[in-house]
Amino acid sequence: MRLILAAIFAGLASAAVAEPDVEQVAAAFANEFRAGNLFVSEAECRARLSQRHATFAQVGGDKLAPTAFVLEANRLICEALMHQEAIPLHRAEAARLTAEAQRLDQIWRRDRAADPVGVVDFPGRDASQQQLRSDARWQLETAYAKGFIIADLQAEADRLLRLAIEDFGRFGPQSKRTMLMAADADGEKSLQEGFRDLLPRAS
Amino acid sequence: MTTSLTEVYDYVTSVGSARSEFYAGIVDAACQDYGKKQGMHEIDKNKVLDAIGAATIKQLNHSNVETLAQFLFLMKLFRLNNDSARLRRYLEGHNERLKAKLARLETQNTRYTASGKPASSLRKGLLHPEQINKMVDEADDMGLRYDQTSLGCLLAEVMSPATTRNLLILLSEFGFLRRIGNNTKVIRSLGVLERLYGDRVGKLMGEDVNSGLGEISQ
Structure with a gap:
């Protein structure tokens, strides 16, 4: 075992340190990317997605983890926009259903006032209105x-x-420069020395 | 008896070629893994290398890969993966070593090691007792697995936790490691790095180190 250790110790010095702080860059990139897409329509977002996909594919980058993350994030933003655009539709539908229920109620009240004997109230008389109001509630809950x-x-x-962006960070020039500059032979030697205590004691 | 020029030269070239073969083995294993994941029946290395990209290949050739392989090889060599008592001794020794280094820096009234590592980085490498207990318990139970933070501490003298993390992501992408979990990332080596490093050591020693790894006299 001593021989093996000796061979390792005789190996080449090397190793490296550090990484630029990519947290801030990552957060800024995410915010910008998301905000930039939030002010467009779903259709425009999907158009951008397919354009982005084609651009990445051209350079073979669509399968790489960082670019695949960007594409997937873009897709999720498009999905979010699809839901966003649906909310006013749900609210409008709820308003239409509620208005229709009110219209039926008003018709019944008018007819009842005109002919209190002929137009009678009975269980299920306002079933349609109740159904309309229930549908309206569903529409509002869906929007919520x-x-x-x-x-x-x-x-x-x-x-x-x-x-x-954190993955891109490791390809960044700053990252590479820091890693290459920071060869720490002293650290590596110390790491190797950590095992020396485990060697059998010479009798 | 004096050492001849040829012997010295042979030694230098054997060190170089062992290192070169180690990295060639790393890139080859990465290509195999990439090809397999892409469903290729036969690996066209040029095609795979193009797909992986020059930047990633450079990363795979970085000295950090060698450092991690060496560390994992030593862990295996000293049977720390499944000998909890020895593992505890090693982990406690790691803390003692760092504390001694920090104490030396304090005595010398300097904040940096000779190679420019700040004392704060060394301090971050200290393992908490719970981390030690967890690793030892796991080694006892099902063989050593590292959580990313603990591995970052163990390698703190050589690379920063962020570099360790990036290295682990890179190596797990190419089938050298398994990196699983959502919050705490658990790392398990799949043995390729240790084998390639063992081949390298074996070449320098003129012996097959890997096949006898379990039987090396203690």
Whole structure:
């Protein structure tokens, strides 16, 4: 075993340190990327996604982890926009259903006032109105729930974008320069020395 | 008896070629893993290298890869992967070594090691007792697995935790390591790095180190 250790100790010095702090860069990139896409329509977002996909594919980058993260984040933002655009539609539909229920109620009240004997109240008389109001509630609840879905999608997109830039960070010139400059032969020697205590004691 | 010029030259070239073969083995193993994941029946190395990209190949050739392989090889050589008592001794020794280094820096009233590492980085390399207990318990139970933070501490003298993390991501992408878990990342070596490093040591010694790794006299 001593021979093996000796061979290792005789090996070449090397190793490195450090990494630039990519946290801030990652956060800024994620915010910018997300904000830039939040002010466009879903259709425009999907157009950007397919353009981005084609650009990455051209240079063979669409399968690399960082670029794949960006594409997936872009897709999630498009999904979020799809839900975002649906919210006013749900609210409008809820308003339409509620208005329709009110219209039916008004018709019944008018007819009842005109002919209190002929137009009678009975269980299930306002079944349609109740159904309309129930549908309206569903529409509003769906719109409300979509708010959470959007927040989740955006948060996941944000996480992926941060991951992407952190991965890009390790290819960055600053990162490479720091790693190459910081050869720490002393540290490596010390790391090797840590095992020396485990060698059998010479009798 | 004096050492001849040829002997010295042969030694220098054997060191160089052992190192070169080590890195060639790393890139080759990465290509095999990449090809397998892409569903290739036969690996076209040029095609795979193009796909992996020059930047990543350079990363795989970085000295940090060698440092980690050496560390994992030594862990295996000293049977620390499944001998919890020895592992505890090693881990406690790691802390003692760092503390001694820090104490020396304090005595010398300097904040940096000779190679420019700040004392604060060394301090971050100290393992908490819970980390030691966890590693020892796991070694007892199912063989040593490293969590990313603990491995970062053990390598703190050589590289920063961020570099360790990037290195582990890189190596797990190419099938050298398994890196699993959501919050705490658990790292398990799949043995390729140790084997390649063992080959390198064996070449320098003129012996097959890997096959006898379990039987080396203690």
